[in-house]
Amino acid sequence: MINIKNLTKKYDDFTAVDDISLTVKKGEIFGLLGPNGAGKTSTINMMIGLFFPTAGEITINGIDVIRQTKKAQTVIGIVADESNLYNEMSGFDNLCFCGALYGMNKKQRELKAKQLLKQFNLHNTGNKPFKAYSKGMKRKLTIAAALIHCPEVLFLDEPTTGIDVESSRQIRELILELKNQGTTIFITTHYIEEVQRLCDRIAFMVNGKIVACGTVLELMNSISYNHSVHLTVDKNPQNFILEFEKRFEGSSAIAKDEKSLVITSKEKIPLLEILNFFQEKEIEVYQARQLHPTLEDVFVKLTAVESAILKKEKEKGDQQ
Amino acid sequence: MKNLIAFFNILKKDINNYYLKPPNISWGIIFPLSWTLMQLLRCPDSNILELLPGLISTSVLFGTTSMLAVTITFERSGRSFERLLLAPISLNTLMLAKITGTILFGIFNAFVPVIFAGFFIDLSGVNWLMVFAVVFLIAVTSSLMGLLVAVSVEQVFEAQTLSNFFRFPMLFLCGLFIPVSNLPLFLRIVSYCIPLTYGADLLKGAINNNNILSEKLSFSMLIIFSIALFIISRYNIEKNKSK
Ligand SMILES: Nc1ncnc2c1ncn2[C@@H]1O[C@H](COP(=O)(O)OP(=O)(O)OP(=O)(O)O)[C@@H](O)[C@H]1O
Ligand SMILES: [Mg+2]
Numbered sequence: 292m293i294n295i296k297n298l299t300k301k302y303d304d305f306t307a308v309d310d311i312s313l314t315v316k317k318g319e320i321f322g323l324l325g326p327n328g329a330g331k332t333s334t335i336n337m338m339i340g341l342f343f344p345t346a347g348e349i350t351i352n353g354i355d356v357i358r359q360t361k362k363a364q365t366v367i368g369i370v371a372d373e374s375n376l377y378n379e380m381s382g383f384d385n386l387c388f389c390g391a392l393y394g395m396n397k398k399q400r401e402l403k404a405k406q407l408l409k410q411f412n413l414h415n416t417g418n419k420p421f422k423a424y425s426k427g428m429k430r431k432l433t434i435a436a437a438l439i440h441c442p443e444v445l446f447l448d449e450p451t452t453g454i455d456v457e458s459s460r461q462i463r464e465l466i467l468e469l470k471n472q473g474t475t476i477f478i479t480t481h482y483i484e485e486v487q488r489l490c491d492r493i494a495f496m497v498n499g500k501i502v503a504c505g506t507v508l509e510l511m512n513s514i515s516y517n518h519s520v521h522l523t524v525d526k527n528p529q530n531f532i533l534e535f536e537k538r539f540e541g542s543s544a545i546a547k548d549e550k551s552l553v554i555t556s557k558e559k560i561p562l563l564e565i566l567n568f569f570q571e572k573e574i575e576v577y578q579a580r581q582l583h584p585t586l587e588d589v590f591v592k593l594t595a596v597e598s599a600i601l602k603k604e605k606e607k608g609d610q611q
Numbered sequence: 612m613k614n615l616i617a618f619f620n621i622l623k624k625d626i627n628n629y630y631l632k633p634p635n636i637s638w639g640i641i642f643p644l645s646w647t648l649m650q651l652l653r654c655p656d657s658n659i660l661e662l663l664p665g666l667i668s669t670s671v672l673f674g675t676t677s678m679l680a681v682t683i684t685f686e687r688s689g690r691s692f693e694r695l696l697l698a699p700i701s702l703n704t705l706m707l708a709k710i711t712g713t714i715l716f717g718i719f720n721a722f723v724p725v726i727f728a729g730f731f732i733d734l735s736g737v738n739w740l741m742v743f744a745v746v747f748l749i750a751v752t753s754s755l756m757g758l759l760v761a762v763s764v765e766q767v768f769e770a771q772t773l774s775n776f777f778r779f780p781m782l783f784l785c786g787l788f789i790p791v792s793n794l795p796l797f798l799r800i801v802s803y804c805i806p807l808t809y810g811a812d813l814l815k816g817a818i819n820n821n822n823i824l825s826e827k828l829s830f831s832m833l834i835i836f837s838i839a840l841f842i843i844s845r846y847n848i849e850k851n852k853s854k
Contacts, residue, residue, distance in 0.1 A: 302854070339697060340697065341693060341696060341697060341852070343852050361699045361700070361701065362699070364697060364698065364699040365699040375689060375691045375694065376691060377628065377691055378689070380624070380628065388624055389694065391616050391619075392617050392621075392695070392698035393617075393698065394613025394614070394616050394699075394700075396616065
């Protein structure tokens with residue numbers, strides 16, 4: 292559906308997007324995850340034909356975005372990183388106006404606008420001017436405006452940044468609903484949980500480069516990690532740690548407190564064998580939980596960017 | 612057809628959102644009116660008919676350039692202008708839609724002093740068809756100058772400053788207040804590079820029958836300026852894409 296080849300964007304001497312290539316398949320949600328200044332917006336702006344790339348190729352649905360920009364724009368919907376509708380106009384008028392920009396006639400656009408207001412749960416405020424909307428409502432209307440002409444591909448630049456938890460949840464649900472209706476979705480964000488919850492495939496972007504790309508599972512498997520099990524028991528772990536390590540070579544057991552321990556090993560130890568060991572020692576196991584690396588761990592390992600950087604921005608975004 | 616729908620809706624939106632807003636209507640009436648009164652008070656025994664070409668030109672020039680500074684620069688800083696650039700309509704359609712509102716506003720401005728003058732003097736000797744055609748062309752060229760300024764800067768105040776940088780010298784060099792023939796050679800050359808010089812001269816001819824340049828030449832120059840300004844503005848918008 293979307294094909295990007297060797298895409299580069301330079302602002303004077305500064306390279307904001309550095310020779311990236313990726314493909315987005317039809318009907319999937321593709322997430323571009325990266326910290327501030329990674330080059331996400333620059334990438335999207337080239338994909339939608341707002342800026343010319345310094346080098347590289349972009350096709351959407353087989354249409355060359357650089358040479359046939361206007362043709363490509365008929366099949367895409369765009370949600371910019373700011374809610375940029377017209378302040379003086381009502382929600383309904385804003386949607387109708389956006390429909391008119393895509394050449395829809397009055398009847399078509401009014402019908403679709405009503406339908407979208409309802410779908411986005413904004414039908415009670417459709418007559419209020421945009422400037423009177425709350426931040427979350429503005430964001431939702433901006434997304435609705437991008438859908439007025441039923442695009443095949445939807446671009447969303449940070450759809451939930453600076454929005455409260457409830458509105459973000461609603462927006463994510465709407466995005467999933469669109470995917471189910473067959474829309475291909477390209478989304479940028481710096482929320483790890485967001486890509487994990489929404490996206491079929493993810494690319495990590497740092498300093499203008501794509502560091503890794505794949506499904507959550509593929510990304511998890513791309514790093515080597517230790518297998519860990521967290522156990523809660525009825526005796527002090529200090530008493531049997533050494534014996535455990537002797538029995539399972541290459542493993543290490545660390546007591547967390549008087550009733551719990553974490554067992555780590557390079558090779559996976561079947562849970563049953565661990566439980567058998569404790570049974571022999573007449574130690575009761577209350578709980579055994581396998582610890583998986585999170586996408587956050589994968590991100591940190593692959594990009595060498597501390598996840599705290601993403602989180603810090605998140606808070607900043609929330610305060611805005 | 613699709614371009615036409617977009618064209619009319621952009622025009623309609625601009626008229627409703629900007630031109631019909633009370634502050635802008637009042638600016639469109641008060642500015643030409645006070646300019647007219649100022650001229651009358653300055654020289655009470657002057658012939659209103661002699662003043663009319665200057666008043667019309669000034670009103671159009673200021674009305675159009677100030678409005679475009681608002682409708683485009685304002686939308687650019689609020690980033691709603693991006694929507695128009697990202698819509699599947701040709702850049703020509705977009706530019707025409709944006710300046711049509713301003714041109715209409717400029718024409719409205721132009722007739723404020725005319726109506727005002729109509730209360731005091733007999734205007735029956737005026738070639739109205741000619742006045743209308745010239746006002747239209749002045750409105751087109753000044754709208755396009757406003758467009759050029761608006762797409763070249765980022766903020767509304769920058770647009771106002773930059774347009775004043777052009778507007779005031781133009782006003783004094785276009786032959787309305789100081790005859791072009793009285794200007795030193797260098798300024799005379801500059802004067803002939805200003806579209807308003809030709810527009811003002813045509814207005815003088817249409818109202819007072821005292822034009823200096825041939826009408827054919829002036830009309831051709833105004834049309835050439837319009838086309839050139841359109842192309843340069845278009846080029847500037849395209850250039851912004853490569854920044
Ligand atoms: N018009 C511009 N001129 C010069 N530099 C720019 C321009 N736009 C972006 N940059 C720079 O390019 C880099 C990438 O910016 P971009 O906005 O694409 O990042 P981003 O990943 O979208 O960040 P954010 O999460 O803050 O939105 C940044 O360092 C930014 O300062
Ligand atoms: Mg961004």
